[in-house]
Amino acid sequence: MNFNYTEEQLMLKDAVRKFSEKEIAPLVKWMESEKRTPRDLIKKIKDLGWCAIQYPEKYSGTGNTYVEYVIMQIEMARVYCSTACTISVNGMLGANIMKFATEEQKMKFLPEHLYGEGIGSFAFTEAATGSDPNALRTTCVRDGDEWVINGEKVFITNATMPGLMGIFCKDVEMGGKCTNIIIPKGTEGYSTPRIYDKMGMHGLEVSDVVLDNVRVPYENTTGGEAMRGKGFQVLLGSTQIGKLSVCAQAVGMAQAALEEAVNYSKVRVQRGKPISNFQTIQSLIGDMATDVMVAQQIVLATAFKASEGKELAADAARTRLFTSEAVHRVASKAMQVMGAYSYTTEFPIERIFRDAKLTEIYEGVNEIQRLIASTDLLR
Ligand SMILES: Cc1cc2nc3c(=O)[nH]c(=O)nc-3n(C[C@H](O)[C@H](O)[C@H](O)COP(=O)(O)OP(=O)(O)OC[C@H]3O[C@@H](n4cnc5c(N)ncnc54)[C@H](O)[C@@H]3O)c2cc1C
Known part of the structure; x- marks a missing residue:
């Protein structure tokens, strides 16, 4: 090793x-x-x-x-x-x-x-389904050599930008089973009527998507005929990789929060000396450094496992749980170290604090991750 x-x-x-x-x-x-x-x-x-x-x-x-x-x-x-x-x-x-x-x-x-010029999207979530894959409403119907797609997706990242999108649909001819189809964004009938105004992650473009008789070639079925009706398999496979990204993002933000707090503590003077001399600050930074170290190690270990093509579901869920809660703790403690200035937009920490919250929500809420984290043990 x-x-x-x-x-x-x-x-x-x-x-x-x-x-x-x-x-x-x-x-x-x-x-x-x-x-x-x-x-x-x-x-x-x-x-x-x-x-x-x-x-x-x-x-x-x-x-x-x-x-x-x-x-x-x-x-x-x-x-x-x-x-x-x-x-x-x-x-x-x-x-x-x-x-x-x-x-x-x-x-x-x-x-x-x-x-290429564009950037991809992954469209699963709908108004009635974030955590429940069986509640999909967007439909796909085969019409000769084409798919006809109708429905509405919500909270879709990058939907406003050109590129490809993988859409999860209820396949009407297959009794409502899920089928994944690749479409070029901007195909006739595709629109993004609402862009979300969010708490954080402002540089991330997230919007609703309306699919009104969108027609794409039948050959755009992800995996072809053999994968028709197996969209949930596609969903599980790709969300594991999505989760890995969220974990890495949590580590990056936690690292930034720690660096900011350490630097600040060395220059902020109280009672004639930098606050890094106070044991209260040392204790906060000790906790933060420990979280950052563990989070980084487990995300690299899970990435290694992903690279070997190993089954990832439970590990990805555990890594996601730990890293997302770790960045929450680290960002909050960094704000304690930095006091009032942390609460202003003068320092990036207030943005990191807002951005970090999302890691506990998207790619499946942490409550669901807790359930997946136990699956291999309770089988
Ligand atoms: C900024 C942002 C970007 C996003 N980008 C995308 C994207 O690109 N593509 C995409 O498809 N989606 C995207 N999403 C959607 C996101 O993945 C979902 O919002 C998320 O999976 C949670 O779904 P929900 O909001 O419907 O929560 P809900 O399913 O309504 O859950 C709400 C709460 O209910 C509880 N709960 C629900 N079900 C269960 C259960 N079975 N067991 C225990 N507790 C449960 C949990 O506590 C949960 O926190 C994005 C969301 C955001 C905010």
Whole structure:
């Protein structure tokens, strides 16, 4: 067992950190106020190959693993979680294609998906279903060589941007079983009527999607005929990867919160000395550093397991539970260290505190993760 980063992993970590600090950090203020992500920022990230990390070279990937993917996500989220998340949702659709699509579909969709102008979306949630997959209402009906899709999705990330979207539908001819279909966003009948105004993650574009007689080729069924009606399998496979991204984002934000608190404690003077001299501050920072260390180790271990193609459900749920609650604790304690200034927009910590809350909610709420975390033990 070797716990050290390889030379290549260190280079990637360093490159993502430098890029994030130089190219993303100066845009954060704009993204927070405009509630958008500049399209050319996404293109720059894609051009660097960071949307292609976890894919084999055969499919235009860079041939690395989920460990390198997680390293990239941690470093990006350390600077701005919204951008890391925008990229990770592209990765969720990519995981769908990689795991379940036919060879022909991989060759057709992946090169553009990994390097093109657009950014992918993953559309499962509806008004009546966030945690209950059986309550889907969006339908797909076969009409000759085409699918006709009707319905409404809610809370869909990147839906306002061009690219591909994997939609989970109730397949009418299959008695309502779930089928996953890949559509190009912007196809006739596709619209995004409402963009959400959120508590945090302002750079993440999230909207409702209306599908009004959207027609796409029947051959866009993810995995072809063999996977028709097996959409829940697709959902479970890709949300495990989605969860891994959320864990990495939690680690990146926790790392940033810790760094901010440590730096502040060394310069803030009370009673004639930096507050880092007070045991109360040392104790808070000790707790935070412990959470960051454990969170980082378990996310890398789960990423390693994902790279080996091992069954991930329970591990991903446990990792998600720990990391999301850890970043919550760390951000809150960082605010205690920084006192009143932490509550102002002068310091990024108030944004991290708001952004961190989402890690306990999306990709399946933590209450559901607690149930999944016990499945392999109680089987
Ligand atoms: C910023 C943001 C981006 C998102 N992006 C996407 C996206 O790109 N694609 C997408 O498909 N979705 C997306 N979502 C949706 C997100 O994944 C869902 O909101 C999430 O899974 C929770 O669903 P819900 O809000 O309907 O919660 P509900 O299912 O209504 O759950 C509410 C509460 O009820 C309890 N509960 C519900 N069911 C159970 C149960 N079986 N057992 C125990 N307790 C239960 C839990 O305590 C839970 O917290 C996004 C959401 C947000 C906020």
